[in-house]
Amino acid sequence: MAKTPITAITELDKSNYKTKIFAEGHFIYADEPKELGGTDEGMTPGALLLASLGSCTAITIRMYADRKQISLNSIKIELSICPEDEMDKSTTITRNIELEGELDDQQRERLMQIADKCPIHKLLTNPIKILTQ
Structure with a gap:
C-alpha cells in the first residue's frame, strides 16, 4: 500500500x-x-498546534497500551504554550499527562516514554523546513 x-x-x-x-x-x-x-x-493557530500534539500523544499512548494489553482507562493531556506573538526558536510547550487505570510503576513509566514517540512530538522537536511557493 x-x-x-x-x-x-x-x-x-x-x-x-x-x-x-x-x-x-x-x-x-x-x-x-x-x-x-x-x-x-x-481555535487560534497556537491552540490548533497544541491540539495536534495532544491528540497525537494520546492516540500513540492508546495504541501502545492496547497492543500491550495494558489496563489504561483514560488519558488526559493538558498543554500550554506562550502567546503566539512571543513564539520563537526557544519556545517551550508544557505537557502534563494524566493516565488513569490499573497501572504499575513500570507500565506508567513506559507509557510516559511512549508519549515522546508520537509523530507530532518528533516533528516539533527537530528542525522543520517549510517550502513556500
Whole structure:
C-alpha cells in the first residue's frame, strides 16, 4: 500500500480572521479572539498546534497500551504554550499527562516514554523546513 502525504487546505476571504480548514474530508475553523479582530469562532493557530500534539500523544499512548494489553482507562493531556506573538526558536510547550487505570510503576513509566514517540512530538522537536511557493 502506497503512503500518501497528509494535506490540508486553508481559505481566508474578507471575513476578518475566520479561516476555513479542509483536511482529508474534514472541516474546522481557525480564528482569532474578538479583541484581536477575529470572530472567536474557532481555535487560534497556537491552540490548533497544541491540539495536534495532544491528540497525537494520546492516540500513540492508546495504541501502545492496547497492543500491550495494558489496563489504561483514560488519558488526559493538558498543554500550554506562550502567546503566539512571543513564539520563537526557544519556545517551550508544557505537557502534563494524566493516565488513569490499573497501572504499575513500570507500565506508567513506559507509557510516559511512549508519549515522546508520537509523530507530532518528533516533528516539533527537530528542525522543520517549510517550502513556500
